[in-house]
Amino acid sequence: MxxxxxxxxxxxxxxxxxxxxxxxxxxxxxxxxxxxxxxxxxxxxxxxxxxxxxxxxxxxxxxxxxxxxxxxxxxxxxxxxxxxxxxxxxxxxxxxxxxxxxxxxxxxxxxxxxxxxxxxxxxxxxxxxxxxxVQALPDREEALAVCADIYDTYQRSGMGPAMAKFIAVTSRKGPFPASWAEEPTPDPAGFGLPTEDDGSRDDPLLRQNIRGCTGxxxxxxxxxxxxxxxxxxxxxxxxxxxxxxxxxxxxxxxxxxxxxxxxxxxxxxxxxxxxxxxxxxxxxxxxxxxxxx
Structure with missing residues (x-):
């Protein structure tokens, strides 16, 4: 360089x-x-x-x-x-x-x-x-709800559970069904993520940007x-x-x-x-x- x-x-x-x-x-x-x-x-x-x-x-x-x-x-x-x-x-x-x-x-x-x-x-x-x-997607209502759920999970439970959902959501193939909330919740440990909440709520992705960007x-x-x-x-x-x-x-x-x-x-x-x-x-x-x- x-x-x-x-x-x-x-x-x-x-x-x-x-x-x-x-x-x-x-x-x-x-x-x-x-x-x-x-x-x-x-x-x-x-x-x-x-x-x-x-x-x-x-x-x-x-x-x-x-x-x-x-x-x-x-x-x-x-x-x-x-x-x-x-x-x-x-x-x-x-x-x-x-x-x-x-x-x-x-x-x-x-x-x-x-x-x-x-x-x-x-x-x-x-x-x-x-x-x-996701506003441009045919399934935008479901996709927006999924992204809001990641934000809410972070606020409620911290980085591990929220990031596990984020990884599962972003790697998923195809549209989100109306029944997406009934699907199994991904395990943070399965992604090598912490399962304990450290109390921090300042993640730039999960708190600062996710709702504004996707919405x-x-x-x-x-x-x-x-x-x-x-x-x-x-x-x-x-x-x-x-x-x-x-x-x-x-x-x-x-x-x-x-x-x-x-x-x-x-x-x-x-x-x-x-x-x-x-x-x-x-x-x-x-x-x-x-x-x-």
Whole structure:
């Protein structure tokens, strides 16, 4: 990787930290704008491997508010995609390098949808990889109830039981039936998760982001009218899972074909957080998509 520059940006309710790899003064000079890689609530650490395949580009990553180095100062318990989108806007404007190319994964893809709907001029090409916005699903009422149940389980019983439900829900193939609540509750121990409640309730996924992210309703009219080129993608191995189904529904609502990427929901990871995808193939697919602009 090229030399890293870290910047701090004060925004309403939070202090953000973001990283720049490459020379901003050269960004866009050869027709290749800044490439931003964003997740949520995943921090910049998750893009170490993927970013290493783009040393010919200026790459920007950041920690979303409330996680990692980006400290939330407003005391709010939950976060909305619109807040994250405004943070992304401020980071892009702080870069002062023109419209960026944006790759957003998972919650980062949802936040990118909110950004492009509100500020299309800031993003040249947006690749939304498996945005879990269940509002777009045919079974959205059941899916929203399932996500709310994960949040309620966390508030009631702590991380282990809630994360066990989260893993079971996100890896499930196919729609949720109306009788989903009657299904057996997954055992945290079966996933290697703690069964005892440590009393903490500050998890960025299970408390801060899950309801806002999954409950976000994209502004499809604004997205269809945006000057931004939008690509919606899902992993080959993710077919039928919640986030991939949501991606397919978003693409359909936008009137575009779903782009299939290698591997799974975390296909760009190369061992970060103990997860392994196919990062080299994933990076090649992303490069191809960006080059098509």
């Amino acid at each position: 090229t030399e890293l520059e870290t910047r701090t940006l004060e925004v309403p309710g939070a202090t953000l930290q973001y990283d720049i790899r490459g020379e901003l003064k050269d960004a866009g000079a050869d027709g290749r704008p800044v490439l931003m890689l964003v997740g949520s609530p995943m921090t910049a650490d998750g893009f170490g491997t993927l970013g290493s395949y783009f040393t010919d580009r200026t790459v920007v990553t950041y920690d979303p508010r409330g996680v990692g180095r980006s400290v939330r100062t407003d005391g709010a318990a939950e976060q909305l995609p619109e807040e994250h989108a405004d943070d992304l806007r401020r980071v892009i404007e702080d870069l002062d390098a023109g419209p960026v190319e944006l790759f957003g994964s998972s919650g980062g893809a949802v936040n990118g949808l909110a950004l492009v709907a509100a500020h299309p001029g800031l993003v040249r090409t947006f690749v939304a990889h498996e945005p879990p916005t 976000y309703r994209p502004d499809f009219d604004a997205l269809r009218a945006a000057s931004t080129r939008i690509v919606v993608a899902a992993g080959k191995e993710s077919e039928g899972e919640l986030a991939a189904r949501a991606a397919a529904s978003v693409a359909d609502r936008l009137g575009i074909a779903l782009t299939v990427f290698p591997s799974h929901h975390a296909g760009f990871l190369g061992g970060e957080f103990g997860q392994q995808g196919e990062p080299e193939a994933f990076a090649a697919a992303l490069r191809e998509v960006l080059s098509a602009d």
